[in-house]
Amino acid sequence: MSYRLSMKQKNWVVVLHVLSVVGWLGGAVCMLLLSRHMLYADQGAQLYYTLENMHLIDGTLIRYPALIALVTGIVLSLWTQWGIFKYYWILIKLVLTVSLIVFGITCMGQWLSELFRTADEMRLAALGDAEFVGTAYRLLGGAVANIGALVFMTAISYFKPLGKIRKTARKS
Secondary structure, X not given: OOOOOOHXXXXXXXXXXXXXXXXXXXXXXXXHHXXXXXXXXXXXXXXXXXXXXXXXXXXXXXXXXXXHHHHHHHHHHHOOOOOOOOEHHXXXXXXXXXXXXXXXXXXXXXXXXXXXXXXXXXXXXXHHOHHHHHHHHHHHHHHHHHHHHHHHHHHHHHHOOOOEOOOOOOOO
16 A cells, blocks of 8 residues: 555645745746846946846755755655656656756756856956857746746646546556
């Protein structure tokens, strides 16, 4: 017999899951707004401090809430009636969550670090560098992708589309 969360435990895990997603979404919106603000900086210090704040938001409002959302989502899937591989919407959310986390670690974090280093060295002159601006737009696009994916995952959590994953009968 597998372990099941009590109703009270499940409710607390759901609260933690929802709060982590809200934090993650809030962090992504902040990154979007600060990315745009960064591109219109008119002082070197403004550019540097904007990127410094983006680094802080990435580490606090995106990284940890994303991991908490992943863990609480897996707990809810494993220890409730939902299961990970029973419904398409849960599997889609799992794949998207892992993809966003991997994308954040491998791409967005690297882009942000590159921008931060360049702004530290060049200050406002960095905005005249085509590579800097291109990376800044990639970071802005990543924030848009995060927001879109999080809104999509919220919608499918509510509507639960596509139903159950059907198991095919095995022939012996």
